[in-house]
Amino acid sequence: MWQTLSLFAPELLLAFFASQLLTYGAFAKKDVSVGARYFAVALLVAFALIGFVMGKPTGEAFKGLLIVDDYSYYVKAIIGLSAAAALLLSKSYFQSEKLDRFEFSVLTLYAVLGMSIMASANNLLSMYIGIEMQSLALYVLAAFNRDSLRASEAGLKYFVLGALSSGLLLYGASMIYGFTGSLDFATIAASIKEQGPTTGIVAGMVFLLCGLGFKISAAPFHMWTPDVYEGAPTPVTGFFAVAPKLAAIALIGRILIGPLGEITSQWQQVIIVMSVLSMFVGAIGALVQSNIKRLMAYSSIANMGYALVPLAAGTVAGIKGMLIFMTIYVITVIGVFAVILQMRIRNGMVEQISDLSGLSKTNRPLAIVMTILMFSLMGIPPLLGFFGKLFAFLPAFEAGLIPLAILALIASVISAFYYLRVIKVMWMDEAENEFVTAPRAVRVILLISALIVFPVLLLPFFAIPAQSLISQAALALF
Numbered sequence: 406m407w408q409t410l411s412l413f414a415p416e417l418l419l420a421f422f423a424s425q426l427l428t429y430g431a432f433a434k435k436d437v438s439v440g441a442r443y444f445a446v447a448l449l450v451a452f453a454l455i456g457f458v459m460g461k462p463t464g465e466a467f468k469g470l471l472i473v474d475d476y477s478y479y480v481k482a483i484i485g486l487s488a489a490a491a492l493l494l495s496k497s498y499f500q501s502e503k504l505d506r507f508e509f510s511v512l513t514l515y516a517v518l519g520m521s522i523m524a525s526a527n528n529l530l531s532m533y534i535g536i537e538m539q540s541l542a543l544y545v546l547a548a549f550n551r552d553s554l555r556a557s558e559a560g561l562k563y564f565v566l567g568a569l570s571s572g573l574l575l576y577g578a579s580m581i582y583g584f585t586g587s588l589d590f591a592t593i594a595a596s597i598k599e600q601g602p603t604t605g606i607v608a609g610m611v612f613l614l615c616g617l618g619f620k621i622s623a624a625p626f627h628m629w630t631p632d633v634y635e636g637a638p639t640p641v642t643g644f645f646a647v648a649p650k651l652a653a654i655a656l657i658g659r660i661l662i663g664p665l666g667e668i669t670s671q672w673q674q675v676i677i678v679m680s681v682l683s684m685f686v687g688a689i690g691a692l693v694q695s696n697i698k699r700l701m702a703y704s705s706i707a708n709m710g711y712a713l714v715p716l717a718a719g720t721v722a723g724i725k726g727m728l729i730f731m732t733i734y735v736i737t738v739i740g741v742f743a744v745i746l747q748m749r750i751r752n753g754m755v756e757q758i759s760d761l762s763g764l765s766k767t768n769r770p771l772a773i774v775m776t777i778l779m780f781s782l783m784g785i786p787p788l789l790g791f792f793g794k795l796f797a798f799l800p801a802f803e804a805g806l807i808p809l810a811i812l813a814l815i816a817s818v819i820s821a822f823y824y825l826r827v828i829k830v831m832w833m834d835e836a837e838n839e840f841v842t843a844p845r846a847v848r849v850i851l852l853i854s855a856l857i858v859f860p861v862l863l864l865p866f867f868a869i870p871a872q873s874l875i876s877q878a879a880l881a882l883f
Contacts, residue, residue, distance in 0.1 A: 409466040412473045414459065415452045415481065416521050422448050423514035430507035441507035442496060445514055446489045452517070453485030463881075465527060469589055472527040479728065479878035480524040480655040487647045487735050488517045490850055494739075495640030498746055498754075504550055504638065512549075513644065516542035520652035524659075529578040529588040532656065536574065536620065539649060540567050546644070547637045559636025566619065566629045574616025580609030581664075593664035602668040610665055614675050617660075620653035621709045622702075624682035631690075634702035639754065642698055643742030646705050647735045654712055654731060658724055661716060662882045669719045676717045677809055683710030684816035691823045697745055697758050700823060701738070704782065707820055708734055714813050715797045718804035725879040726796040732871065733793035737781050740854025744775045750838050758827060763836025771840075772831045778854070779824040784817055 410417065426444065430437050456462075456478045463474050492513055499505035519539030526532035544567065548560025582588055584605035585596035597606060619626040634642045665672050687707025694700040712734070715726030748755050765772040781790030794817060801810040 411459070411462055412464055412466045413471070415455045416518060416525075418455070419448065419452050419514060419518050419521070423511055423518065426507070426514070427511045430511065433507075436505075436507075438499075438505040438507045438510070439496070441510040442492055445510035446492050448514065449485045449489040449492070449517060452521075453482040453489070456481065467531075469591075470528045470531040471522065471525040473525055475874075475877040475881040476655070476659065476724075476879070477521075477525045479874055480651060481521050483732055483735060484517060484520050484524070484648045484652055487651070487739060488513055488644065490739050491640060491644035491647070494643060494743055494746055494850060495638075498638065498640050501749070502550070502638070502754075509546070509549060512542045512546050516546070516644075517648065520648060523652045523656045526656060526659065527590050527663075529582065529590075529593075532660075533571075533574065533578065535656075536653075537571065539652065540571070540620075543645065543649060546641045547633055549641060550638050553636070555636035556638065557636075559633045562629050562636075563633045570616045570619030570626065572616075573612050573619075577609045577612025577614075577616060580605055580612065584609065590660075590664040594666055597664070597667045602671050607668065607671050610668065610672055611675055613660070614657070614672065614679070617653060617657050618679055621650050621657070621712075622706050623679045623709050623713065624686040624706060627683070627686060627706045630706060631694075631699045631702040634698045634705075635696055635756075639698065639742065639746055639756075642701075643739065643745075646701060646738050646742065650705065650709065651731050651735060654709070654716075654727065658716055658727060659882060661719065662724065666719075673717055673719060676713050677806070680710045680713035680717060680809065681812055683707060683713065684813060685710075685819075688816045688819040691820065694823070695758055696756050697748070697761070697827075698756055700758065700827075701741065701745075704820070704823075705738070707816060708782075710816065711794060711797050711813060714806075714809060715800040717806055717809060718800040720800055720804060721879050721883055722803060723800040724882055725875055726798075726800045728875045728878055729872075730793040730797040732875070733781075733789045736854055737778055737790060739850065740774070740778045741782070743848075743850050743854065744771060744778070747771060747840055749841050751841060755838065758830055759834075760838055761827065761830050762834035762838070764831040764840075766836045767839045774852070775831060776828050779828050783821045783824045 426441055430441055461475065461478050465472050492510060495509065499509065516539050519535050519542065522531060522535030522538060526535055544560055544564045547563045548556050550556040581593060584603055585593045587593055587596065615626065622630040634645065637645065661672055684707050687703045687710060691700050691703035691707070694703060712727055712730050715723040715730065748760055764775070777788065781788040784791045784794040798810045798813050
């Protein structure tokens, strides 16, 4: 009992205070949205760091349903900090759009709690509970602007297609349970090792990965992404682009190395197909986009394809490469959405790429920061995005998956076009709009993101300690 409490103190803290915040907000006689947001931000930072303060105790809890190790600690820390940044970015947007309600902070906390369970899942049942807790909160967040037809449509599409993915996920889990006789990851691994890759187990694995592919918007399960990204409120879109993706791909990594570790040659084919499709669907689909949020949706599809490349290797270096890539991706995308949230003229928010025309003349610092972030997403050295792709593609080369790594490089070259188009619009087109001054919180987060992706400045202070943590996290799965 005490071991469970000590291991899951961060999650218990999050669940308790999220429920208390919901009760307080429901019965408060005045608007508590601002106080709820700052309280939620403090809670998320505490959630992210409390495990490190406690010395990172490890072990299993709730009779093996959940596991706490260095891998889960690292993933939860990034999820908590990125969710806190998303909440801070949301303040000015929701206040200006008259949408500021305390429920947004509560839903974010519950979504993070679901992601935390996903990161620590050690059983197919706890995995599903975590996914559904996250998804139910995200469905509501997508349609948070009830007066917007686009937001309502985004929420409905996300819900319907999410139900389809849950069906695939449950069907795959039930097949694996039927052929191994257990829901526990360790028992499943032992059963597969004993009987080998039977047809039923392989079929269950395919359905399971298809359901999880939806959660990271990997092609061909990406169809919800552009519409949801465009229709949801911009801070919600920024949140969707980072934390849920990291939680889902971390769960995929745990499942591939844990219960399915004995059938690497079978799941490797599925991961390779999803990776190649995602990279090229994302890269080619983004070429024709005129809306900056839809462009970022296709960019996220392509980047999830890149993140799957090191996973296909099935090695410690592959897991490490995936974590490095995803960490850099999260930091960069938070910065990009901080820029998008500054795309506001006196008449309201604008979202077209053409609205960035002449930004270098009207707001040169913002244009410089956006250029740095775009170059980082392209993978141009010496920016941090280059090292993300380097560590992502190198394990595939080392594992003999040379064609996959070459395809990833080709897709990366294609994707450079639409990032360069944004830079060209900012620096070479005539100015059309002049954005109003952004709030301090947005500018601070944007500056932090830009400084981190420019490693010449912060490499000794950020990259070296982070690499040590990531190496420990990757080894924990093996």
